[in-house]
Amino acid sequence: MEPILIIRNLRVAIEGREILRGVNLEVRPGEVHAIMGPNGSGKSTLAAVLAGREEYEVLEGTVLFEGKNLLEMEPEERARAGLFLAFQYPVEIPGVTMATFLRTALNEIRKVRGLEPLDPVAFLKLARERMEWVDIDPSFLQRSVNEGFSGGEKKRNEIFQLLLLEPRLAILDETDSGLDIDALKIVASGVNRMRSPERAFVVITHYQRLLNYIIPDFVHVLYDGRIVRSGGKELALELEERGYDWLRPDSEEVILPTVDER
């Protein structure tokens, strides 16, 4: 199957400092890729660049999303093409209700998929169903986006949006951070429910814990702006045990060839 996402030699800087120093990655439909790495390794930068944050400067490289040049697309075009980012820090938007926000978003996405817009009644029905999947009270639809939500509610809300918008590729940026074990299970079950042969996931996480519940097909280690190691799910366990230091480029241990070079 053709890859959904191809990242080639991606180099990205912010404020003159190079954060990503040549990232290569291919993601095919049906796959779940985990990207792990220590703080400051560039994980969130990768997520932000893929979603279209403008403050990052792409120095070199290409990103193809279903064969199209992703880096030339506006953030909203990326979303409409089927890309979804679950934010590490979801933004509070006072005065814009969840219902208004998500019905507008969903109908924009339905438009490009050639579907009729949902009226408020049909939207509510669908939204309530998907909210139940991640244990969010339907009353949240009348609340301002993320405003006054607890940390766990914000993360579950991100997954709810994922369930509602049904993207082709979902990137989860440290969705597990700050979650207790129950919330983590809810988030994971939401994601697992969406796994399908047509859909792919990139799960960015600092800890192995989430990967007990969302079993990845591949694990990549991002270190100092490069993917220095790739492997199967057992690599995550190894990282949990040994930390990241042994993967430092100047470490004495031998770096094995990465999956990207297969």
Place this chain on the structure above:
Amino acid sequence: MNAAELQSSLVASFRRLEQEQNHRPWSPHHPLRRRALEAFQQLGFPTTRHEDWKYTSLAPVLRYPYRVELPPLPEPAALGAQLPALHGMPPVQLWLLNGLAHPEQLPAQVRFASFQTAGDSVPVGHILPVDSETFVALNTAFAPDVAVLSWRGHVPELCHVAVVTAPHGEPQLAHPRLSITVEPHARAHLLVGFHTAGQAPCLTNFVAEVSLAEHAQLDLVLWQTDPHDTFLITTIGVELARSARLRVWTVALGGALLRNNLYIRLVGPGADAQLFGATMVTGRQVIDHRTLVEHRVEQCTSNQLYKSVAEQEGTVTFTGRIHVYPGAQKTNAYQSHRALLLSPKATVNARPQLEIYADDVRCTHGATTGALDEDALFYLRSRGIPESRARALLLHAFVHEALELLPEEQLRQRADELIAERAHLPAESLS
């Protein structure tokens, strides 16, 4: 024409109107009118050298040879259809046409009087001294009528007053005037809308004196959405007795130049005043809010929340003064003006002014001016919402906050629609 010429022409008009009264007193307030005219002559029109008018020049307003004599009046019934701003609004119960009162079906517990019916029992100048300010003096000198509304008991029904200035082929200066009383324990809901009918330049110089007795409550909505390039100056003085409660919402979207003076006097312990403003300027619109909240006695509370958006070459000015008198202990006063500046040529002026002469008070103010929140914008776009729509949603949400507590569902919705329209947000996306 300039300010000085307009001033002498108005004085001449006053003399002419006096003569037309054929030496009979021109309303019971004739002596008061004369005093007011003298005050006007002394005060003159304010310039930007005047501290209270620092940011708003009246030069564009004062260049027309306004006529103050009443032109032929249109039929109120015909007006309703002529004023698009009335669409989607509750029915009008009292018209002030070029200042003349035409009551329609008023709620039963609302008593109405005017010069024509009540003569010298009509109160004038009891809240706003006639010689205090130019525009109050001018209104006192020329107001052809004073519409008196008084509430007794709890009146849940909204009372809608439409202030209409209708020029007849030449520039018109109108002096509508309201006197409002809410009796002890009574509750009133009042909407005052400002409109113009006709094409010539108009200056509406509106004055209202409002008296809230003990435990009285008034919700007042000022509806300033006139699409015409007109000028409007309002001066409203409110006095609150013990435990009285006032809430004012100013929806300021229309007009070429708009100045609202809102003077609140808390004279009985436990009185509470809440002022809200939703303002959007575009083109070269100028909207200037001035508030003064006087805490004269102890244990009163006040709150002001104004949200403003300035686009293109528009200007918003907010000057909010809180004055805590000696002895006004346990005062709790809050004021906030938050503005979005959306173009390099737009202007926002915000001046909080606090004068505190008591020591046991809580008094805070805040003024912010900024751009739209980029993180919020990105969040919305990252879900597929086009940038223009995302901006509109954020703009609407920003302004709407000032109207959240507006109790009348119909007005809140209509204001929401107008704000959405100004933000270029399709109405169907409000749900």
